[in-house]
Amino acid sequence: MTGVILLETLRREWRQPIYWGLGLGVLGLMMFIFIPDVDALQQYADLIETLPPALMQMFGVEDASEVATPAGFLAFGYYASVTLIVAAYAVYTGLKITANEEENGSLDMIMSQPVTRTRVLLEKFAAYSVICALLILVSHLGLEFGRITSPVIAIDGGLMLQTSLNLLPAMLLVLAVTALAAVSLPRRGWAAGVAAAFVGLSYFIDFLGSEASETVIAALRPVSFFTYADSGAVIQTGLVPANVLLLVVAAALIMAGALWFFRRRDLSL
Amino acid sequence: MQASHNNASGPGIIQTENLTKMYSGGVRALDNLTLSVEQGEIFGYLGPNGAGKTTTIRLLLDLIRPTSGSASIWGLDVNRNSLEVRRRIGYLPGELSLWDGQTATQVVRYLRNLRGGVDMTYVHSLAERLQFDMTKKIRSYSQGNKRKLGLILAMMSKPDLLILDEPTSGLDPLMQQTFYQMMREVRSEGRTVFLSSHILGEVQAICDRVGILRGGQLRSVQRVADLMQADFRWVTLTFREPAEVAWLAAVPEVGSVTVDGRVVRLQLTGDFDPLLRAIGDHYVENIKVQEPSLEEIFLSFYGDGETESQREPATPMQMEAR
Numbered sequence: 001m002t003g004v005i006l007l008e009t010l011r012r013e014w015r016q017p018i019y020w021g022l023g024l025g026v027l028g029l030m031m032f033i034f035i036p037d038v039d040a041l042q043q044y045a046d047l048i049e050t051l052p053p054a055l056m057q058m059f060g061v062e063d064a065s066e067v068a069t070p071a072g073f074l075a076f077g078y079y080a081s082v083t084l085i086v087a088a089y090a091v092y093t094g095l096k097i098t099a100n101e102e103e104n105g106s107l108d109m110i111m112s113q114p115v116t117r118t119r120v121l122l123e124k125f126a127a128y129s130v131i132c133a134l135l136i137l138v139s140h141l142g143l144e145f146g147r148i149t150s151p152v153i154a155i156d157g158g159l160m161l162q163t164s165l166n167l168l169p170a171m172l173l174v175l176a177v178t179a180l181a182a183v184s185l186p187r188r189g190w191a192a193g194v195a196a197a198f199v200g201l202s203y204f205i206d207f208l209g210s211e212a213s214e215t216v217i218a219a220l221r222p223v224s225f226f227t228y229a230d231s232g233a234v235i236q237t238g239l240v241p242a243n244v245l246l247l248v249v250a251a252a253l254i255m256a257g258a259l260w261f262f263r264r265r266d267l268s269l
Numbered sequence: 270m271q272a273s274h275n276n277a278s279g280p281g282i283i284q285t286e287n288l289t290k291m292y293s294g295g296v297r298a299l300d301n302l303t304l305s306v307e308q309g310e311i312f313g314y315l316g317p318n319g320a321g322k323t324t325t326i327r328l329l330l331d332l333i334r335p336t337s338g339s340a341s342i343w344g345l346d347v348n349r350n351s352l353e354v355r356r357r358i359g360y361l362p363g364e365l366s367l368w369d370g371q372t373a374t375q376v377v378r379y380l381r382n383l384r385g386g387v388d389m390t391y392v393h394s395l396a397e398r399l400q401f402d403m404t405k406k407i408r409s410y411s412q413g414n415k416r417k418l419g420l421i422l423a424m425m426s427k428p429d430l431l432i433l434d435e436p437t438s439g440l441d442p443l444m445q446q447t448f449y450q451m452m453r454e455v456r457s458e459g460r461t462v463f464l465s466s467h468i469l470g471e472v473q474a475i476c477d478r479v480g481i482l483r484g485g486q487l488r489s490v491q492r493v494a495d496l497m498q499a500d501f502r503w504v505t506l507t508f509r510e511p512a513e514v515a516w517l518a519a520v521p522e523v524g525s526v527t528v529d530g531r532v533v534r535l536q537l538t539g540d541f542d543p544l545l546r547a548i549g550d551h552y553v554e555n556i557k558v559q560e561p562s563l564e565e566i567f568l569s570f571y572g573d574g575e576t577e578s579q580r581e582p583a584t585p586m587q588m589e590a591r
Contacts, residue, residue, distance in 0.1 A: 004382045012371070105366030109422070112330050113383040114356035266333035 005110070005120060009127035013096075017135035020089060024082055024135070025142020031078045032146025032153060041073055048076075053211070070155045071235045074143075079163055079231030082139070083170065084203060090132060090171040091195040094178025097124045099188040102268055117263050125179060125255060132171040140164040163235040169247035170229035174199060176254035183262040202226050225250075281305030282430065282461055283312075283329065288338035290324050290485075298324040300485040301338065306478075311452055311462040313476035313493070321485040322465040323363055326434055329463075330360060342430065356384075359423035363434035363465070365415050369408035373418050376407065380422055387425050395421045398447060412439035420448065424455075431455060433464040437471055449475045469560075496566055501538040506548065507531055507555040520547045 098121065101107040110120060140161060147155055177198050181191035206226035209218040221227050228243040283306035290299040299321040306312045316322050327333045328340055331351040340347045342354045367376050381387040396403050401417040410418065416439045423431055431452075437445045452462050452475050466472055472479050473493060480490040506512075508531045517526050522539035531554075537544055 004379070008379050008382075012368070105362065105364055106368060108327075108332060108362050109360075109365075109367065109380065110383070111332055112355060112358070112360040112362075113380060114352050115383055116352060264334075267327075 002119070003123065005115070005123035006127045006130075009124055010130060013127070013131055014134070017131045018138050021135045021138025022142070024085065024139035025145075027082070028074075028078055028139060028143035029146040031074060032143075032150045041070065044073065070153045071159065072232070074155065074160070075163070075232040075235045078143070079167075079235065083167060083226065083229055083231060084199075086132070086135065086167050086171050087174045087199045087203075088196075089135065090174035091178050091192065091199060093128050093131060094175045094195060095182060095188060095192055097121065097128060097175070097179045097182060098262065099178075099182035099191050102182075103188045107267060111267060118259055121179070121183070121255075121259055121262050125175065128175055129172055132175065133168055136164050136167050136171075159235055159238055162239045163231050166229060166231060166234045166239055166244070169244050169251070170225050172251040173225050173247050173254070176251040176258065180254050180258040180261070183258050183265065186268060282308045283340070283342050283463060284344075285325075285328075285340045286338055288325070288328060288340050289336045290321075290328060290333065291336045297485050299328070299335075302482075302485075302487055304480060304487060304490070306461065306463055308461055309456060309459045310477040311456050311464065311475050313472040313479035314463060314465040314482065315467060315472060315479055316465075316482035317467060320482040322482055323434055324485075325482075326360075326432055326463075326465065329432060330355065330358065357429040359426060359428035359431045361416075361419045361423040361431075361433040361436055363438070365419040367407045367415070367418070370406060372406050373401070373403040373410070373421075376418070377403065377422065377425065381425065384426050391427070392421060392425045395424055398451070399444060413441060413444065416440055417444065420451075424451070427460075429460055431460070431462045431464075433462065435466060436464055437466075437468065445471070501536050501561055501566075503559040503561060504535050504537045504544065505555075505557040505559070506533045506535070506553055507557075508533065509552040509554055512551075516547065520544055 098107060101110070107120075111117070143160060143164065144157065147153070147157055147160060174195065178191065178195035181194040181198075182188065185191045185194065202224040203226055205217055205220050206224040209215070209221035209224070209227075212218055225247060228240075228247050230240075230243070234240065281304075283304065285302050285304045288299060288302040288304075289297070291297050302321075302325060304325075314322050314325065324333070328335055329342065329347055331347050331354070334348060343357070345354050347354050371379075377392055381389070381392070393403075395401075396417075399417040399420065401414060401421065403418075407415070407418075416436070420433075420436065423433060437448055440448060449471075452464075455462055456477075462475075464471075464476070476493050478490060478492050479496065481488045511531055512528055512533050514526055514528055514533055517523055517533070517535065521543045523535050523537055523544060525534075525536040527534045535544075
């Protein structure tokens with residue numbers, strides 16, 4: 001019966017993204033608590049401006065005045081770090097698509113049932129995509145609660161929601177990369193390493209590339225998914241459909257590759 | 270010895286043709302396996318660890334793909350028609366890994382939903398026969414209870430073919446008897462059982478035919494009833510004085526006599542009485558009797574002169590078979 005694996009995965013896993021989401025939501029709420037007023041933001045921006053440019057760049061700030069606005073502060077103080085956190089979560093979750101069950105042997109029990117490998121991979125990917133979305137929505141509740149209850153900070157709720165949702169395509173891409181690594185490499189540890197390296201390299205290419213604009217690394221920025229998950233821009237102007245589409249299409253293509261490998265390979269014992 | 274002796278009376282429901290599996294590093298796990306298993310029989314697939322039993326089973330289930338050769342079940346290629354084949358198979362892996370945080374009931378429901386057409390009344394009747402409590406979490410079950418759950422999962426859809434990898438491992442003797450009875454019932458319904466084992470008693474108890482595998486090669490396939498006729502024991506006699514054993518040659522059903530000082534080792538086929546009468550005039554300090562390993566039985570059946578235990582100490586598999 002189609003959807004059984006998806007529903008079973010959701011039944012088992014629904015708690016975890018809620019806990020992670022609550023953790024990130026509390027972090028977001030604290031951002032509002034720690035932004036007492038616009039004057040304080042300006043002082044904060046002044047402080048940031050004293051940092052060396054490279055350090056500012058590392059925190060994703062190109063202009064200190066960006067953080068003087070509530071939206072800029074949120075992008076700098078919350079979304080920049082949360083993008084990295086949810087990418088790490090996507091690696092952790094992506095290993096659950098096949099790698100964990102293959103390593104402990106329970107995948108054999110599933111694959112001995114009348115189900116195709118295509119169905120197993122796609123339903124699991126779909127389930128963990130829903131789980132990633134759930135994490136984002138729960139974490140957004142903390143931000144929204146802070147926005148509503150903050151007496152002085154005015155920030156566009158729609159843009160903030162778009163910025164939270166903008167995390168999802170990047171998570172899907174990392175999920176797909178992890179799934180591909182898991183089905184094409186013989187060990188779960190190797191897959192975890194490759195996926196983590198993908199996230200880490202993407203982050204540093206984006207960070208170093210934006211810092212050193214005339215270098216080879218800057219030319220490599222288009223291959224970093226962080227370039228297309230730019231929370232700072234989204235919170236100012238809203239989702240960039242081309243970026244979202246690019247990340248989603250890339251995730252779909254990588255999943256197609258994962259499927260190709262998974263259908264042809266031996267399941268390890 | 271021939272590479273295989275299928276001894277099957279008709280076209281098998283499981284057919285393999287020169288099935289070969291090589292793993293990375295050039296390890297040949299299975300070497301040109303040609304095997305036929307008939308409808309409605311219990312087929313024992315025997316061999317020491319690493320012989321290729323689990324590899325064969327995983328190939329039949331399309332969990333791994335052959336390097337060369339082919340396998341079919343009910344005439345359907347196990348790779349091209351994998352879904353249709355697995356719909357009619359119940360499988361118990363040698364090392365059953367399930368989801369520790371789930372209860373047995375949840376696991377049964379999950380796999381039932383995947384498979385479809387499972388009658389929960391039948392599942393509960395299986396659990397009752399195996400005295401298995403389905404309400405606990407997987408992590409709390411003993412090895413034996415996990416095995417019971419594995420049997421329930423394999424049998425719950427009443428599959429036409431049961432593929433069981435070391436099914437009684439961890440089951441207590443009482444439950445083993447229950448299992449044997451269940452397998453006989455499966456056979457009486459015209460369904461087929463393919464089970465791997467290295468336990469001679471199990472094979473003798475329920476199997477119609479057995480195939481022995483070693484080093485990835487099928488050494489022999491034979492009916493159990495025929496095999497047992499070739500049964501023998503190793504007898505080691507320790508005399509007080511260095512032995513003169515020419516007289517042993519005249520004792521019926523004694524063969525393969527070797528002498529090492531006061532110790533005489535011989536192969537006895539049949540009753541003990543003629544031997545005991547023959548040694549009556551000699552002072553015997555000790556008599557040791559050893560059951561032969563399955564492999565020795567097979568080798569003796571096919572007239573292989575020197576058997577394994579004459580050359581080297583018993584392997585773990587041989588010890589277990591004893």
